[in-house]
Amino acid sequence: MAYLKLIGARYVNKGYLAALATANITNVTVVNSPRDEDGHGSHTLSTAGGAFVPRASVFNFGKGMAKGGAPRARVAAYKVCWPPINGSECFDADIVAAFDAALAEGIDVISAFLRGDPTPYFNDSISIGSFHAMMKGVPMVCSAGNSGPSYGTVSNLSPWILTVGASTMDRELANWIIKNMWYFIMVIARLTASSFENFISLSILKGQSLARTSLVAGKFYPLISAMSAKATNASSGEGQLCKAGTLDPKEVKGKILVCLRGDNARVDKGQQVALAGGVGMILANNQATGNEVIADPQVLPASHLNYTDGFAVFTYINSAKSLKAFITPMTTRLGTRPAPFMAAFSSRGPNAITPEILKPDITAPGVSVIAAYTKAQGPTNQLFDKRRVEFNSLTGTSMSCPHHEQTKISFIVITARTEDNMWEPIPNASNMKANPFNYGAGHVQPNRAMDPGLVYDLDVNDYLHFLRGLGYNQSMIVLFSKGPYACPKNFAITDLTYPSITMPNLHGSITVTRTLKNVGSPGIYIARVQKPTGISVFVKPNVLKFDSIGQEKKFKLRLKVKKGNAPKDYVFGRLTRSDRVHHVSSPIVVEAV
Structure with missing residues (x-):
């Protein structure tokens, strides 16, 4: 890849092929190549070690100098995940083999954008592989997972792994929804003073999107709820979610639809609106996702609203008939406040395996991160998308994970910050005060981490003592240690x-x-x-x-x-x-x- 000093790429799939041979699956095609087929690897690897690239952008938005966390690093890629077999994509045998290869080839830092259900360390390939990396002085960084906002959902729980949650940054790819001005003038005389204030606040709403196309300037379009445009055979709930086959083209054509977030992919909702003849989409958050607004590369003009504004739009639609609206073109906004706040999807503590160890350890930008992308897929990563881009905006703890390339977990953790850029406590996506189960020690501060004091x-013995303190016997510990080790008679894991x-x-x-x-x-x-x-x-x-x-x-x-x-x-x-x-x-x- 032109934007990386790529010194090697390998694929590891013997474990996967063994499982495929015994599975009753005939429609899986395996290409024995390390090529990135879905964009995830390109994006995360360039976030970690991408070189300096001037004027990088997605559809000409978010334009600027792009670089990874370590832009002069030489990087190597190890592909271990493949098309699903009964829900499994990444097999333990392949993960451990990739660790062995990376350590044999002299890798200095490992970032693994893999996660699974919490499991005891002796039964976890990432825990075992990362322990052997730690023994060679190679730090390991992993994503916390995208199963929030429920408690106890965080993965990659080993204390020798730096586990990273996801939060926002102070850049927005923003646009605005403008309500029907004529309707505004007609009803204004009937509003009380308090409702006049509320109406003004609802007349222009700020959202985010990353659509290449725009609506015709100055032209207002009919605005309806997707529930009002559902197909005859679809339930109201499915219609409101804008799922495939739930929209009636006769009701949708030429209109802006308001869809509710949930179940199907956000970009799929936009595709369904477009297929049904809609000219635009407003995507409204549900209560669980709160203020978490994401700039997705939608296939039609769209705007993603937070829960409060989305609820207001639904209320507005239900208040009258024949409403119209306009979605403005996108613009890039820098220095937005407040930032950061925790993403709703970011998995949260407590640690389900060892609650005495706080996870996640840290948080970093993981929402609408722009980085390099494969041309084997469109920017939505959906089959319908025939567009191709060199850079893309993706969201997830996989995006926050590669922001860390330090040699010691402690350096990053003890220098983190728990305030946003307004010097207020970092909030969560529901605009409530976040806590260490959201962000660990706080938001990463790279410059401070270079000089922690x-x-x-x-060291290795400390972690072996920890495992012994968990009650692991020698047959379990040998999975981590290269040989016998003398354990202390009494070790409390709280003293790690x-x-x-x-x-x-x-x-x-x-x-x-x-x-x-x-x-x-x-x-x-x-x-x-x-x-x-x-x-x-x-x-x-x-x-x-x-x-x-x-x-x-x-x-x-x-x-x-x-x-x-x-x-x-x-x-x-x-x-x-x-x-x-x-x-x-x-x-x-x-x-x-």
Whole structure:
């Protein structure tokens, strides 16, 4: 690929072919090639290591200098996922073989855009493969998954993996919906002062899209709900979702349809409207997706609205007949506020396998990310799309994962930020305050991560102690370790020097130990604690003095449930040590019982 310093590409599919040989499937064609057939690999790899490309854009929007997180890196691609066999695309044998190949070929950092259901570490190919990478000093970065906003959905849970959630950025690919001005003039005399204000706010609504085409300038089009245009044999619910075969072309032709988000792909809804003769689409979020608005490469003029504005549009449509609207052409907006906020799809904690380890670890931009794309697919990744692009806008934790190319998990975690660009707490997609189960330690700050001051340093033995603390026996541990290892008699997994402090099922009090290592200049670090509600926190010693680089200091942190004030759910706080130059910050997560 012209935008990558690609030094190699391999495909690994022996495990897949073995499964295919025993499956009763005849319509699967396997091309023995590392070529990217669906665009996902090209996009993520260029996000991680794409070279500098001036004037990159999608349909001439979002134009600017494109580059990956490490633009001068040399990259290698390992293809391990193939057409589904009974729902499975990526097989353990192939994943482990790809790890072996990458480590044998001297890879320095591995990003894996793979995820599955949470499973014990000894039964998880990514956990095992990444452990062997960690033993060779190769860090591993994985996506948290796209199963949010439900709790306990996060995947890639091993403490030796940096697990990344997805949040927005301060760039929008925006357009506006303008209501029928003539109707506005006709009804204005009948509105009260309060409803006049509401009506004004609903007259122009901002959405996002990435459509190449625009409506005829200044021309207003009939606006209807997709429910009103459903086919005779379709249910109201399916019609409102704009599913295939649910729309009546006689009702749709020449109109802008309002479709509800959910079930089928967002770009498929636009295609169904276009096939039925619609001129445009307004895509309204459901309550679960809230403020998560995505710029999709739609095949017709469209605008994606958040839940509040989408609900207002449905209310507006139901208030009168013969309404009209106009969708403006797109524009690129930079420096938008507030940003970031957490994407609704981003999988959330707590960790379903080891709740003492906070996951995700961090969040990064994963919504409407522009990066390189394959020409084997159209930008919607749908069969109907015959367009071809060099760059595309994609959304998912796979897009946020490759933003991290650091050598230590701790460097990134302890330097993260929990405020948006208005210095308010990062919200979730429902405009409520997010928490560490959404974003881990916070939003990545690459420049700060280059000079963290202190780190929570972990090595292979620490992780082996952790596995032993989980109750793993030698036959399980041999999957991770190359040989026998002498385990301590007693090791509490809560004492793993992880850069976050998580305590589920806390009854009474507990004291945990952590070790900090100086990786900067000498300094005196003073602790400051933001206490979780209903929890007392004591740090000893409160002051740590480091005289030289590499020096290590231990400290203890005691958590105690306040009598008569025990919280009924997880509560969150923060421990920060600062020398006034560096701010070494760790989330505190507690569940009292």
